[in-house]
Amino acid sequence: MKNLPTSKTGAVSAVRRLLAGIALGVLLTGGFVCGASGETAPVEQPTPALPPVLAFDDAVAAAARAVFSAAPPPGARALDVVIDPLVDGMTGYQSKATQSIQDRIVGIVKKEFPQYTVRRITPESLRQRPRVLIGTFTPVNAQMKPTGEREAYKFCLVLLDLETGKVVAKSVVRARQEGVDSTPTAVFGDSPVWTEDRSIQAYIAACQGSKVGDPIKQEYYDGLAAAALISEASDAYDEGSFAEALNLYRTARKAPFGDQLRVYNGIYLSLAKLGRVDQTAAAFHDLVDYGIRNKRLAVKFLFRPGSVRFANDGTMSGAYGMWLQQIAAQTVASRVCLQITGHTSPTGPAAMNDSLSLLRAEYIQSRLEEDQPPLKNRTVAAGMGSRENLIGTGRDDATDTLDRRVELKPIEPCG
Numbered sequence: 001m002k003n004l005p006t007s008k009t010g011a012v013s014a015v016r017r018l019l020a021g022i023a024l025g026v027l028l029t030g031g032f033v034c035g036a037s038g039e040t041a042p043v044e045q046p047t048p049a050l051p052p053v054l055a056f057d058d059a060v061a062a063a064a065r066a067v068f069s070a071a072p073p074p075g076a077r078a079l080d081v082v083i084d085p086l087v088d089g090m091t092g093y094q095s096k097a098t099q100s101i102q103d104r105i106v107g108i109v110k111k112e113f114p115q116y117t118v119r120r121i122t123p124e125s126l127r128q129r130p131r132v133l134i135g136t137f138t139p140v141n142a143q144m145k146p147t148g149e150r151e152a153y154k155f156c157l158v159l160l161d162l163e164t165g166k167v168v169a170k171s172v173v174r175a176r177q178e179g180v181d182s183t184p185t186a187v188f189g190d191s192p193v194w195t196e197d198r199s200i201q202a203y204i205a206a207c208q209g210s211k212v213g214d215p216i217k218q219e220y221y222d223g224l225a226a227a228a229l230i231s232e233a234s235d236a237y238d239e240g241s242f243a244e245a246l247n248l249y250r251t252a253r254k255a256p257f258g259d260q261l262r263v264y265n266g267i268y269l270s271l272a273k274l275g276r277v278d279q280t281a282a283a284f285h286d287l288v289d290y291g292i293r294n295k296r297l298a299v300k301f302l303f304r305p306g307s308v309r310f311a312n313d314g315t316m317s318g319a320y321g322m323w324l325q326q327i328a329a330q331t332v333a334s335r336v337c338l339q340i341t342g343h344t345s346p347t348g349p350a351a352m353n354d355s356l357s358l359l360r361a362e363y364i365q366s367r368l369e370e371d372q373p374p375l376k377n378r379t380v381a382a383g384m385g386s387r388e389n390l391i392g393t394g395r396d397d398a399t400d401t402l403d404r405r406v407e408l409k410p411i412e413p414c415g
Contacts, residue, residue: 089138358383
C-alpha cells in the first residue's frame with residue numbers, strides 16, 4: 001500500500017486527483033456528469049460506426065469467421081452445430097441468397113473450424129443439445145433500417161448454445177446488393193398468403209434483438225422442434241417430393257407451437273401440387289382463418305403491369321376465384337369488416353402508385369362483394385402505394401412479389 005500524503009496540500013491534491021479519476025470513469029462507462037447548475041445530466045454517447053459494406057462473398061466469410069472465432073471453444077471433442085435456415089429479416093422468407101450463405105458457412109466451418117460437426121436441423125439432432133446458428137439477411141437503407149431506398153443488405157449471424165441456454169457469439173455485417181439472388185425458394189415463392197407470424201418474429205428477435213450473454217429467447221426456444229419439422233418439409237417441397245412434404249407439414253401442425261402460417265401455406269401448396277382440389281379449398285380456408293385470427297392477411301394477387309387485371313401466370317392465377325370465394329365466405333361467417341389495402345413496388349411516380357394501389361384494392365373489393373353481397377356495407381378500400389414495402393428493391397420480379405400484395409385486415413367492431 002502506498003504512503004498517504006502527510007501535508008495538507010498533498011491531501012487536497014490527492015482528493016482532486018481521485019475526483020477527477022471518478023469523473024473520467026463515469027464518462028468512459030456512460031454514466032452521468034454534473035452541469036453548471038449542479039443537476040445531473042446523461043452523458044451523450046457517440047453513435048457507433050456502421051460496419052463497412054462488403055462484397056457478398058466477403059461479408060459471408062467475415063460474419064462466419066467472426067462468430068465461430070468468438071464463441072467459447074467446444075473443448076476436446078467435436079461439438080455439433082445445426083443451422084436453423086436463415087431468413088429475410090422483414091418477411092421471414094428463405095431465398096437463394098440465404099441458401100447460398102448457408103452453403104458457404106458450412107464450407108468455412110468444415111475447413112477452418114474442425115472442432116465443429118455441422119448437422120442438419122432435425123428433431124433428433126436437437127436432442128443432442130447442439131449449438132444452433134441463426135441469421136437474418138435483410139435489405140436496408142443507409143442507416144441500416146428496412147425502410148425507404150434500400151442500399152445494402154444487413155447480415156446478422158448469431159450462435160446459440162442449447163447446453164447453456166445462452167447467446168455465445170454474434171456478428172453484424174453489411175453486404176452489397178450486387179450479385180445477391182434474393183429469389184425466394186420454391187415453397188416461399190409459391191406461398192399465396194403472408195402475414196407476421198409469431199414464430200418467425202421470435203426467430204428474427206432471437207437474432208437481431210439479442211446480444212452475447214443473453215438467454216435464448218423463450219418463444220424461439222419453445223418452437224425449435226416444430227421449426228425442425230418445417231425445415232424438413234420445406235426441403236421435401238423444394239425437391240418436388242410433395243407427398244412427403246404434406247406428411248411432414250401435417251406432423252408439424254400437430255406439434256407444440258405448430259400453429260404457424262408457413263405450415264398452413266405448406267399444406268395448401270402440397271395438396272395443390274398433388275391435384276387434390278377439394279382438400280386444397282379446405283386448406284385455403286384454414287389460411288384465411290389464420291389471417292382473420294391474427295388480424296392480417298396479405299394475399300399475392302399478381303396483376304398485369306400498370307393494370308387492375310390479374311396476370312395469367314398459369315399457376316396461382318387459376319386459383320384466384322377460389323381464393324376470393326373463401327375470403328368472402330370466411331369474412332361473412334366471422335362477422336368482421338375488412339379494410340382492403342393495395343400496395344405497389346417503388347417503381348414509377350408516387351402519385352401513380354397511390355392511384356394504382358387503390359384501384360387494385362377496389363377491384364378486390366368488388367369481387368368479394370360480388371361473391372357475398374352482405375359485404376357491400378362491410379368493406380373499405382385504400383391504397384398505400386409503395387410506402388409500406390417489405391422488400392423495397394424495386395426489381396419488379398419474383399424477388400419482390402410481396403411489395404405488390406393486397407392486404408386484408410379485419411376491423412372490429414364491425415359497425
